[in-house]
Amino acid sequence: MILTTRPTDPLRSLQTGNWFKLICGASSQHIPTIRSCAIAYAIAGADCIDLAADPAIIIAVKDAIVSIQTHYPNVNPWLMVSLNDGEDPHFRKAEFDPNHCPSDCDRPCEKVCPTNAIQFSSKSSGVIDELCYGCGRCLPICPIQSIQARSYVYKPEIIVPTVLDLGIDAIEIHTQIGRSADFATLWQTLKPHLHHLKLIAVSCPDGPGMVEYLQALNQIISPSGLPCAFIWQTDGRPMSGDIGDGATRACIKLGQKVLALGLPGFVQLAGGTNDHTVEKLTQLGLFPPQPQTRHLAGIAYGSYARSQLQSVLTELEQRSSNQLEQHPDLLEESVKIATNLIAPLKSYSSKNLLTST
Ligand code: SF4
Ligand code: SF4
Incomplete structure (x- = not known):
């Protein structure tokens, strides 16, 4: 029907530094918007789709992925949900x-x-x-x-078994500097479930004491002993990618800071990411990744990715539909928009660039 797709291989994308995650939002619960964004970015090559830990949303996105696999059998992104260990702007x-x-x-x-x-x-x-x-x-x-x-704060003992039963691949914990006791409590609840996951991520913003805090979390987590992949998500300027060019600077700065710590695990940018991010990384010599050097594993896009699809979402609403895949013109337009954001990250040759973490 439209565009060919590459097979989704999230773990390889992390290893080769071109992992793309779509953040639908830990608090975002508008199913028609989430469903359409998930379809467009999944077809365009997203490795992971990050959702609110809400069963209705997980089921809607899983159904949407199944429905597009009829035409795009290679499309199979990991699904992630986010939890928090205390008050957090994402929640x-x-x-x-x-x-x-x-x-x-x-x-x-x-x-x-x-x-x-x-x-x-x-x-x-x-x-x-x-x-x-x-x-x-x-x-x-x-x-x-x-x-x-x-x-609000999710109760992990209730929500974790529920989301695992629904087939979630990954969990992200949003934490903030100074919360190591709360984090450790949440971690103990999660630990028995880790072998069901393909990925666990920890998301933390910058601030005084950030280095010591991540080092303390590293002690609690021991990423190299986990049964799944592990990501440090550097949340530069949370939920600000659609604000403009400047938002991406804070996010790259934090990514460089965390990368320099040399902690085990992948490091992935978020918070302030937009269409300037890959360009700025390239100017700084951080992209494309070089063999034998520790590099960023990829980028997560949230508010900017969603804002790019606003015209399609509005048109779909005017047609009184929430089934993007049933509108070939809108599907094609949305996949083109999503591809414009993903392609700069995906289009370099990653041969011989597999890193172990
Ligand atoms: S501006 Fe942000 S916080 Fe306020 S209602 Fe809109 S999405 Fe919610
Ligand atoms: S900005 Fe004006 S309209 Fe909006 S909540 Fe405040 S008083 Fe009401």
Whole structure:
């Protein structure tokens, strides 16, 4: 029908430094959007799709992958879910009472929201919960400070067996500097399940004490003794890739810092990634990876990847459909958009570049 695809081989992509992960968002629960993004980026060659630990979302994406395998049998990305060991911006939702809004407010909250989660209509007003992914951009912009963040923490003892039963391949733990006790507790709960996984990842933002913190986590995890692959996700500027060029600098800087620590495991960029990221890595001599040198394993794209598909998502909604694969014109357009983001990472020759970690 459209475009040929390469077989998905996530582990090899990690080893050869061209791993691509699509982050749908730990708090993002709008199934039509997630499903369409997953289809477009999976066909375009994504190695992994990172989802909220919500059974309805996992089932919807698994069904979507099965449905496209009829035409694209090589497409088989790993599915990942994220957990947190405490309060974390990835695990929150915005909320406010629209009845408290002054009638003359020009609604800057509505304009700043990248996912149209804030709406004012006769049907509903306020934050559409499943569209909010917790980016926080609306929180400081309200002139009467009416918008609040509602945080949540998953209970791993309940959610982990559930997501494993649904066939999840990978789990990511979002942590923050200074939480080693909370992390260790979560790790103990996860440990008996690790042999069911292909990958475990730890995501941490930068800050004072980051080096010591990752070293402490390294002691708890012992990545080289794990029964699965392991990633340090460097969360440069969380959920900011769609803001612009500058967002990618912080993310690359943190990636370089973590790579220099020499900890066992793969190192993968996130938080601020966009279409400038590969170009900047290339300018810095960090991409493409060189044989015999420790290199970045790949890049995760979240808000930027989603924003690129917004026109397709809007058109699909106008057609009152959530089945992207049933609209050949939109499917083709969305795969082309996704390929534009993935191709710079995937298109170099990776022969002879297999690293062990
Ligand atoms: S701006 Fe961000 S935090 Fe606020 S409603 Fe939109 S997605 Fe949620
Ligand atoms: S900016 Fe604040 S007051 Fe204005 S519409 Fe949004 S939530 Fe209401």
